[in-house]
Amino acid sequence: MLQAIELTKRYEDGQLALDALNLEIKPGEIFFLLGANGAGKTTTINLFLNFIEPTSGQAIIDGIDVMKDPLETKNYISYVSENVMLYGNFTARQNLDFFAKLGGKSHLNKEDYYTIMRKVGLQEQAFEKKLKTFSKGMRQKVGLAIAIIKDAPNILLDEPTSGLDPKSAAELMQILKNLRNAGKSILMCTHDILRAKSVADRVGIMKEGRLVMLRDREEFLQDDLEQLYLEYMQETVMMP
Amino acid sequence: MIGLIARKDFLLNLTSARFVIGLAVCLLVIPFTLVTSVDRYKQQINVYKTASEKVETEYKAAKVYSNVRPSVIHRPEALAVFSEGVSRNMGNTVQLQYGEYPLLLSGVAGFSNPLLNAFFSLDFATVIAIVLSLFALVFSYDAFTRERENNTLKMILVNRINRSAFFIGKFLGILLTLVPMLLFCFVTGILFLLLSPDIALDGAMWTNVLLLFLSAVLYVVVFVLFGLFVSAMSKRSSTSIAVCLLCWIWLLFLVPNIAVWSAKSFVKTEQYDNMQLALDDVEEPYWKEREEKSREILKMLDIDGLSHWNYNGGSDGYLEFSGGLRKALDYHLNFSTWEVPRLIDYADKKWAVQKEYLDGLVKQERFQQRLALLSPSEIFGQLASSLCYSDPGYYLVYMERVREYRQTFIDYVRERKLYESSTWGTRMDPENFVSDERYSEMIQDYETAFQQGPEAIRQFRASLPPGWNDGNYGPLDVVGFPVFDYKPHTRTDAYNFVLARFALLMGIALVLLMLTMLRFRNYQL
Numbered sequence: 121m122l123q124a125i126e127l128t129k130r131y132e133d134g135q136l137a138l139d140a141l142n143l144e145i146k147p148g149e150i151f152f153l154l155g156a157n158g159a160g161k162t163t164t165i166n167l168f169l170n171f172i173e174p175t176s177g178q179a180i181i182d183g184i185d186v187m188k189d190p191l192e193t194k195n196y197i198s199y200v201s202e203n204v205m206l207y208g209n210f211t212a213r214q215n216l217d218f219f220a221k222l223g224g225k226s227h228l229n230k231e232d233y234y235t236i237m238r239k240v241g242l243q244e245q246a247f248e249k250k251l252k253t254f255s256k257g258m259r260q261k262v263g264l265a266i267a268i269i270k271d272a273p274n275i276l277l278d279e280p281t282s283g284l285d286p287k288s289a290a291e292l293m294q295i296l297k298n299l300r301n302a303g304k305s306i307l308m309c310t311h312d313i314l315r316a317k318s319v320a321d322r323v324g325i326m327k328e329g330r331l332v333m334l335r336d337r338e339e340f341l342q343d344d345l346e347q348l349y350l351e352y353m354q355e356t357v358m359m360p
Numbered sequence: 361m362i363g364l365i366a367r368k369d370f371l372l373n374l375t376s377a378r379f380v381i382g383l384a385v386c387l388l389v390i391p392f393t394l395v396t397s398v399d400r401y402k403q404q405i406n407v408y409k410t411a412s413e414k415v416e417t418e419y420k421a422a423k424v425y426s427n428v429r430p431s432v433i434h435r436p437e438a439l440a441v442f443s444e445g446v447s448r449n450m451g452n453t454v455q456l457q458y459g460e461y462p463l464l465l466s467g468v469a470g471f472s473n474p475l476l477n478a479f480f481s482l483d484f485a486t487v488i489a490i491v492l493s494l495f496a497l498v499f500s501y502d503a504f505t506r507e508r509e510n511n512t513l514k515m516i517l518v519n520r521i522n523r524s525a526f527f528i529g530k531f532l533g534i535l536l537t538l539v540p541m542l543l544f545c546f547v548t549g550i551l552f553l554l555l556s557p558d559i560a561l562d563g564a565m566w567t568n569v570l571l572l573f574l575s576a577v578l579y580v581v582v583f584v585l586f587g588l589f590v591s592a593m594s595k596r597s598s599t600s601i602a603v604c605l606l607c608w609i610w611l612l613f614l615v616p617n618i619a620v621w622s623a624k625s626f627v628k629t630e631q632y633d634n635m636q637l638a639l640d641d642v643e644e645p646y647w648k649e650r651e652e653k654s655r656e657i658l659k660m661l662d663i664d665g666l667s668h669w670n671y672n673g674g675s676d677g678y679l680e681f682s683g684g685l686r687k688a689l690d691y692h693l694n695f696s697t698w699e700v701p702r703l704i705d706y707a708d709k710k711w712a713v714q715k716e717y718l719d720g721l722v723k724q725e726r727f728q729q730r731l732a733l734l735s736p737s738e739i740f741g742q743l744a745s746s747l748c749y750s751d752p753g754y755y756l757v758y759m760e761r762v763r764e765y766r767q768t769f770i771d772y773v774r775e776r777k778l779y780e781s782s783t784w785g786t787r788m789d790p791e792n793f794v795s796d797e798r799y800s801e802m803i804q805d806y807e808t809a810f811q812q813g814p815e816a817i818r819q820f821r822a823s824l825p826p827g828w829n830d831g832n833y834g835p836l837d838v839v840g841f842p843v844f845d846y847k848p849h850t851r852t853d854a855y856n857f858v859l860a861r862f863a864l865l866m867g868i869a870l871v872l873l874m875l876t877m878l879r880f881r882n883y884q885l
């Protein structure tokens with residue numbers, strides 16, 4: 121379970137990137153965080169991951185305050201970064217192996233890695249190829265495999281669909297659904313409203329560091345989510 | 361966790377282009393450097409062998425005590441193949457004199473300070489210092505920045521690993537890559553030594569090779585930590601590499617030259633020629649005394665002209681003659697008895713001037729040495745030359761030993777009052793020298809024989825008293841005379857020198873380690 125309580129981040133340069141965010145993502149829930157560029161989505165994720173420290177408020181993972189025991193919380197999260205680059209001179213399997221061991225999964229064998237890579241839709245002949253030969257989408261898939269293999273109860277994804285072809289994106293959504301059904305709490309930051317519509321249990325729209333809209337699945341299915349999003353965005357233009 | 365990170369970095373480094381390039385550079389440069397150094401050593405040792413044979417022959421051929429003049433030929437140190445230090449600036453010969461202390465190995469005149477290692481000689485240690493520091497930076501400059509740029513830093517820190525562990529793992533991974541490179545260089549170096557028949561190292565020397573290797577490891581550690589520190593201070597690899605390269609040039613090439621330049625401008629030394637002039641001033645009364653003494657003895661013995669059959673002499677107590685007046689023998693005995701102790705006294709007086717000059721050189725060198733400690737490569741260089749017996753300190757101690765040897769030798773001569781015996785200048789029985797009258801007769805006989813032809817001359821020569829024709833005596837027995845012996849590893853000051861520099865490198869490494877660790881704790885992802 122992921123919780124944000126009055127979570128606020130003001131960067132050293134004075135930029136208020138996140139303004140008193142209150143949010144709770146329960147086990148078995150996929151939460152989509154939408155927002156324009158610079159809205160504060162990555163900042164939110166970074167706060168949960170303890171990559172930056174909050175100015176005030178709390179980020180809580182499975183009941184543990186991230187600030188109080190950052191190392192402990194790392195056991196309960198996995199993460200897919202914005203632009204997965206990984207180690208170009210390692211093969212997909214070697215990358216997976218390294219991160220799996222870092223995540224505490226030291227007993228896995230080649231077959232386990234292959235199974236996961238198949239699951240995220242990586243083509244078989246790429247398993248033992250060096251990552252520097254991979255396309256962006258292929259790397260993204262390995263990144264996803266790394267997040268999945270850790271088998272943590274909470275998963276944070278920062279724009280994982282960017283660079284994925286439609287088929288792979290659809291596969292990713294299916295994987296996310298499966299993970300949700302397995303009881304994971306999933307926070308996904310994205311610009312992809314269509315995907316949000318199809319898989320999200322809840323959607324939040326963020327603007328200038330504030331969560332300006334929060335809808336359950338039933339609610340946003342009734343409205344036109346795209347329309348809603350644009351309306352929220354437009355307000356910025358209208359009220360300068 | 362640390363092991364996991366280290367292993368990952370090690371494997372990545374092994375497959376990287378920079379590793380291949382680094383290995384190729386070592387493969388090319390190290391053997392080449394060693395070939396030239398070993399060659400130079402072979403030449404030196406040949407020169408040494410010829411010179412010492414010559415000196416030995418001369419020494420053993422001495423027929424009179426005044427001619428027993430050992431020369432010390434400096435044996436080139438095999439280890440200097442690894443680090444030349446100031447060995448290039450030094451000559452190899454010292455001839456012992458009663459009238460003067462030896463200052464430095466001759467072959468160098470006074471135009472500059474031979475203790476200053478101003479030239480950039482590319483020996484093994486220098487190549488290691490340049491190449492491995494560069495590779496240490498090349499492997500470490502992007503340690504954090506690259507992982508940051510590739511988002512892998514975030515992916516790693518999402519796991520239960522603290523930043524210090526990550527940093528240590530990173531550090532070990534780089535070391536694990538560089539130490540084999542270093543080992544490769546040393547193994548090549550050692551193979552070269554083992555395969556050269558002219559080079560034989562003793563136990564102490566092998567210990568020094570081992571210490572040199574450890575110093576090199578420490579040196580590499582310093583540069584790896586420096587690269588890591590710069591990386592932890594930078595956000596982008598491009599900034600980091602620029603800063604690293606600038607610092608590298610500054611530390612390796614500018615600091616040493618600035619140190620030499622500063623030493624030359626701020627610590628002035630006496631001109632060698634001026635020192636020589638000052639020595640002449642000190643010596644001036646001696647020459648007067650000498651003349652007076654000579655006149656006094658001539659007067660005392662009532663001699664108006666010195667006549668010898670065969671005579672050879674010099675100003676530093678050197679004297680060899682045979683045949684002639686009994687009075688001439690008495691004169692020489694009297695004169696040597698006065699001359700040799702006087703020469704020794706004057707040498708002591710002159711030493712004050714020489715010492716001052718030498719102290720000036722040493723002061724300048726020490727200044728340069730201290731200032732150069734600002735650069736790790738210079739610290740390593742000083743360590744290397746000290747371990748390889750080619751540092752200024754080695755030569756200074758060597759000369760001290762030579763001066764001590766001169767003292768021992770002189771004491772030996774003095775105790776036995778050799779210069780008061782007739783053997784100082786001749787091997788003839790004093791009884792066979794002749795009176796004034798007999799000598800005049802003999803001269804006349806000789807002139808008559810000369811007019812009569814070669815046969816008469818031969819007959820005349822045969823009629824001379826025993827020993828008049830030199831060459832009738834074999835060489836003196838010089839077995840009892842002290843001989844020079846020097847073992848470089850008996851130098852205790854070198855231990856402190858090496859230890860201090862070792863500690864300094866260690867200190868720098870520790871400070872960099874702490875700073876990087878602190879800095880990386882707040883590294884922005």
Ligand SMILES: Nc1ncnc2c1ncn2[C@@H]1O[C@H](COP(=O)(O)OP(=O)(O)OP(=O)(O)O)[C@@H](O)[C@H]1O
Binds near residue numbers: 164
């Ligand atoms: N390290 C930083 N220092 C200062 N300001 C920052 C920093 N990181 C982000 N910001 C600012 O905080 C705001 C939120 O940035 P954030 O990266 O969270 O946006 P985002 O929603 O992820 O945008 P995008 O969709 O482009 O990824 C932006 O205005 C950005 O300029």
Ligand SMILES: [Mg+2]
Binds near residue numbers: 161162163278
């Ligand atoms: Mg973002």
